[in-house]
Amino acid sequence: MLTVTNVSKTYSGKVAYRALEDVSFDVAKGEYVGIMGPSGSGKTTLLNIISTIDAPTSGQVLLDGKSPHQLKEQELSTFRSSNLGFVFQDFQLLDTLTVAENIVLPLTLAGETSISGMQEKVKSIAEKLHLNDLLDKRTYELSGGQFQRTAIGRALIHKPKLVLADEPTGNLDSKATGDVMELLHKMNKEEGTTLLMVTHDAVVASYCDRILFIKDGKLFNEIYKGDNRESFYQNIVQVLSLLGGDNRDLSSVRLP
Numbered sequence: 001m002l003t004v005t006n007v008s009k010t011y012s013g014k015v016a017y018r019a020l021e022d023v024s025f026d027v028a029k030g031e032y033v034g035i036m037g038p039s040g041s042g043k044t045t046l047l048n049i050i051s052t053i054d055a056p057t058s059g060q061v062l063l064d065g066k067s068p069h070q071l072k073e074q075e076l077s078t079f080r081s082s083n084l085g086f087v088f089q090d091f092q093l094l095d096t097l098t099v100a101e102n103i104v105l106p107l108t109l110a111g112e113t114s115i116s117g118m119q120e121k122v123k124s125i126a127e128k129l130h131l132n133d134l135l136d137k138r139t140y141e142l143s144g145g146q147f148q149r150t151a152i153g154r155a156l157i158h159k160p161k162l163v164l165a166d167e168p169t170g171n172l173d174s175k176a177t178g179d180v181m182e183l184l185h186k187m188n189k190e191e192g193t194t195l196l197m198v199t200h201d202a203v204v205a206s207y208c209d210r211i212l213f214i215k216d217g218k219l220f221n222e223i224y225k226g227d228n229r230e231s232f233y234q235n236i237v238q239v240l241s242l243l244g245g246d247n248r249d250l251s252s253v254r255l256p
């Protein structure tokens, strides 16, 4: 469903910087793919290009055969709101709105008008995210994990084809991280949502089906989970140690 072909990105400036070089890969429908690599290797740049926040200097991104970067402003915004869901570490929720109102926002923006239809969708997603008792709370009354689950609800309510997550558990403690990971995993398995997630955390990455490793803007390696999460985790740690760089990644934690 997602095809990235020979994508390169050079940031112009006083000194031009090539952040991505000839990156190519495919993601199949329903796949859960992680992107890892040392700090500054180009992970966020890649995600920004796929999410159409940024454009590649050369190369192509196709989502279900369509190239979003060729679209005009108005078409692009419709394309984004109907195909993509975003979960970022510092995701902004509107604190004047309740949890339910925040979750429903993408539907309102997409022009959906049936109140009962929207209520039904919020109820259904809140059940999956264990947010039923929190729907009338304001977002400043939530814990970090509850806040992030609300953000995930908002990213998923319109059933996007592709969910892009950049360090979705970056600010959370280990309990909340575990909850969020279980939920993303469940969404992927039960709803068939395709997920692409940048993470530094090998435990978080071990929930994915496959990990793409990036080094110095190039694809370095990819590994598949197979049927054993524990050995997948060990393999991830091993590749990260080969990659060098930021040793934040090499936690000696045991899998929960």
Ligand SMILES: Nc1ncnc2c1ncn2[C@@H]1O[C@H](COP(=O)(O)OP(=O)(O)OP(=O)(O)O)[C@@H](O)[C@H]1O
Binding pocket: 011, 012, 013, 017, 019, 037, 038, 039, 040, 041, 042, 043, 044, 045, 046
């Ligand atoms: N707008 C920009 N202008 C110029 N250089 C940029 C810009 N954004 C990123 N870069 C550079 O491109 C490289 C890749 O950055 P990117 O944010 O994609 O890395 P990353 O792998 O996501 O890093 P981290 O794990 O630290 O978030 C870095 O060297 C960064 O300094």
